[in-house]
Amino acid sequence: MAELSIIQANRGELQHGVSLREAFWVWLRVAMLSFGGPAGQIAVMHRILVEEKRWISESRFLHALNYCMLLPGPEAQQLATYVGWLMHRTLGGIMAGGLFVVPGIISIMALSYIYAAYGNVPFVVALFFGLKAAVLAIVLEAVFRIGKRSLKNNAMISIAAAAFVGIFFLGIPFPAIIFGAALVGFIGASSGISAFQGSTGHVSGKQDAGIVDSLLGDELPEHARPTVGRALRVASVWLALWLVPVIALLITFGTTNVFSEIAVFFSKMAMVTFGGAYAVLAYVAQQAVESYGWLKPGEMLDGLGMAETTPGPLIMVLQFVGFMAAFRDPGTLSPMLAGTLGGLLATWVTFTPCFLWIFLGAPFIEVLRGNKALNGALSAITAAVVGVVLNLAIWFAIHTIFREVEPVRVFFLAFDAPKLTSVDPWALALSIAAAVAIFRFKVGMIPTLAGCCAAGVVLFLLGVLA
Numbered sequence: 050m051a052e053l054s055i056i057q058a059n060r061g062e063l064q065h066g067v068s069l070r071e072a073f074w075v076w077l078r079v080a081m082l083s084f085g086g087p088a089g090q091i092a093v094m095h096r097i098l099v100e101e102k103r104w105i106s107e108s109r110f111l112h113a114l115n116y117c118m119l120l121p122g123p124e125a126q127q128l129a130t131y132v133g134w135l136m137h138r139t140l141g142g143i144m145a146g147g148l149f150v151v152p153g154i155i156s157i158m159a160l161s162y163i164y165a166a167y168g169n170v171p172f173v174v175a176l177f178f179g180l181k182a183a184v185l186a187i188v189l190e191a192v193f194r195i196g197k198r199s200l201k202n203n204a205m206i207s208i209a210a211a212a213f214v215g216i217f218f219l220g221i222p223f224p225a226i227i228f229g230a231a232l233v234g235f236i237g238a239s240s241g242i243s244a245f246q247g248s249t250g251h252v253s254g255k256q257d258a259g260i261v262d263s264l265l266g267d268e269l270p271e272h273a274r275p276t277v278g279r280a281l282r283v284a285s286v287w288l289a290l291w292l293v294p295v296i297a298l299l300i301t302f303g304t305t306n307v308f309s310e311i312a313v314f315f316s317k318m319a320m321v322t323f324g325g326a327y328a329v330l331a332y333v334a335q336q337a338v339e340s341y342g343w344l345k346p347g348e349m350l351d352g353l354g355m356a357e358t359t360p361g362p363l364i365m366v367l368q369f370v371g372f373m374a375a376f377r378d379p380g381t382l383s384p385m386l387a388g389t390l391g392g393l394l395a396t397w398v399t400f401t402p403c404f405l406w407i408f409l410g411a412p413f414i415e416v417l418r419g420n421k422a423l424n425g426a427l428s429a430i431t432a433a434v435v436g437v438v439l440n441l442a443i444w445f446a447i448h449t450i451f452r453e454v455e456p457v458r459v460f461f462l463a464f465d466a467p468k469l470t471s472v473d474p475w476a477l478a479l480s481i482a483a484a485v486a487i488f489r490f491k492v493g494m495i496p497t498l499a500g501c502c503a504a505g506v507v508l509f510l511l512g513v514l515a
Contacts, residue, residue: 067104069137069144075102076133076148083125083149083360090125090362098132105132116414121322122403123362126150130407138272142407150400153361154368158392160355161372165388168351172506175514179479179505180354181347181449183498186483187357188442193488196435204244205432208233212436216331217444220463223332223437224321230433231426238425245425275412287405291316295398307378307387308394310341311371315395319402322364330363331441333370343374346448358498364399371395450477475513479504 079097083090091114098104105113113131117124126149133145167173200206208230215221237245295312302309314336322329334349344352352369359365375391376384444465447454451467483501486492492500508514 067102067136069141072133072137072141073144073148076129076145079129079145080148080150080152081360083152083362091128094125094128094132104136109135116411117407120403120406120410121320122400122406123322123364126362126400127403127407130404131411134407134411135273139408143404146400146404146407150361150365150396153356153359153365154393154396156359156361157355157365157368158372158389160359161369161376161388161392162385164351164355164369165373165376165385171509171514175505175509176502177347177351177354177505178476178508178514179501179503180498181350181445182476182479182505183483183501184350184354184357185442185445185449185480186487186497187494188353188438188445189484190487192435192439192442195431195438199428199431199435202244204237204242205428208429208432209435209439212433213439214436216437217440218462218464223329224317226433226437227321227430230429234429235422235426237429239422245428246421273412280409280413283408284405287401287408291319291398291401291405294394307375307380308391311374311391311394312398314341315367315371316398316402318367319399330366331437331444333367334441334444337370337374341374343370343377348373350445350449354498357494365396367399368392368396446480449473450480475508 075097079094082093095110099107099110110132113135114124114128117127117131120127126146129149130142130146134142137144163173168177196209200209212226212230215226216223234245295316298306298309298312304310304313318329318333330349330353334344334346337343337349338346349366349370352366352373353363355369356363356366369392371394372388372392375394376388379387382390447465447467450473451469451471452473453468453471454465455468457464457466479501482504483497486497486500487494505514
């Protein structure tokens with residue numbers, strides 16, 4: 050313990066004794082183990098950073114996680130960026146946050162090549178047939194998991210129900226639902242209504258456990274103290290990195306070019322991705338299929354299956370969407386080159402803002418800790434996310450289990466209804482089997498995905514798939 054005290058004594062410098070080289074290999078290890086969505090990724094980081102390496106204390110880790118829960122974007126990647134920034138300033142944050150997504154970028158790009166080149170091969174179709182059923186069950190499990198954590202009273206249940214009705218039956222845009230829920234929660238908490246004053250986050254009651262000694266300590270590092278000058282510099286650099294490519298594409302190619310559409314659409318998503326990947330994917334899926342025509346309905350499930358089985362944030366599925374969008378509208382480029390550029394562009398405008406939110410907001414957001422109105426807004430957003438993810442599950446179910454849908458337009462209602470006579474019995478059976486495996490027998494995500502893919506191949510070999 051004496052060594053820890055000596056290391057922490059000089060608060061003007063970060064003398065925690067962890068070199069950038071050592072940090073690189075630790076963050077690479079974290080990235081390669083980052084399967085299973087944000088809960089699993091956060092658990093991996095906690096085990097390695099808090100328990101094993103003792104870089105950061107329990108309280109500081111949970112403090113950082115609460116910051117990231119307030120921000121749009123993938124909280125696990127932002128948490129890595131935040132801790133990396135605390136340890137090694139901006140370079141450390143870029144290294145940690147960048148490494149967190151690099152394995153996913155490589156994996157999704159490789160799978161996108163295979164999908165684009167061989168997606169119509171019967172064997173590959175059978176593989177993804179099984180994958181869709183598993184992903185549907187995983188999304189349903191996410192609804193129950195998030196709902197159990199966040200719907201603690203009738204007010205939160207009502208917000209979730211209103212969000213579902215709004216996005217599924219009324220076609221209200223996802224951003225409007227999120228900001229509407231935040232406003233309701235903010236007003237409710239400001240008015241002193243107890244239903245809006247609960248806690249949020251991934252963490253259970255164990256967060257009050259004793260603080261372990263750590264190399265970083267719990268003092269605010271000198272480089273993390275907020276100043277207006279530093280904030281202006283950070284904002285100018287990261288806004289330029291994010292928006293200059295977008296503006297250049299708009300000026301060069303116009304607003305109707307596929308690359309311009311990718312840049313603008315996913316830049317919008319980067320600002321409203323509260324609640325994790327499952328929440329925003331409902332909106333992305335509907336826009337990519339119905340508004341832009343980038344994907345066919347079942348292909349969003351294929352992309353999500355890729356993201357589920359590769360390391361990195363689930364939001365990496367957006368790279369697949371960008372790839373397929375440009376692949377199918379390559380202009381004068383070869384389809385594969387256009388797809389590569391489209392996928393990388395979608396990834397750039399999705400993740401560059403995440404660094405902006407951390408490097409700009411983290412020093413200032415500490416003063417908001419314990420703010421009841423802000424916590425009320427976050428609680429309401431989390432409740433609304435349950436309704437949005439339920440919409441995603443039902444949308445996926447309709448397009449997985451039924452071969453045909455028909456639009457319903459009655460008064461102010463606008464939604465797609467399945468044709469009951471078009472049910473696919475094998476898709477229904479496989480979806481039920483996947484749900485039973487996850488809910489009843491608690492089978493893990495990877496075994497469920499592998500089993501369903503194998504079942505799809507078996508059905509193909511038996512000749513029962515059309």
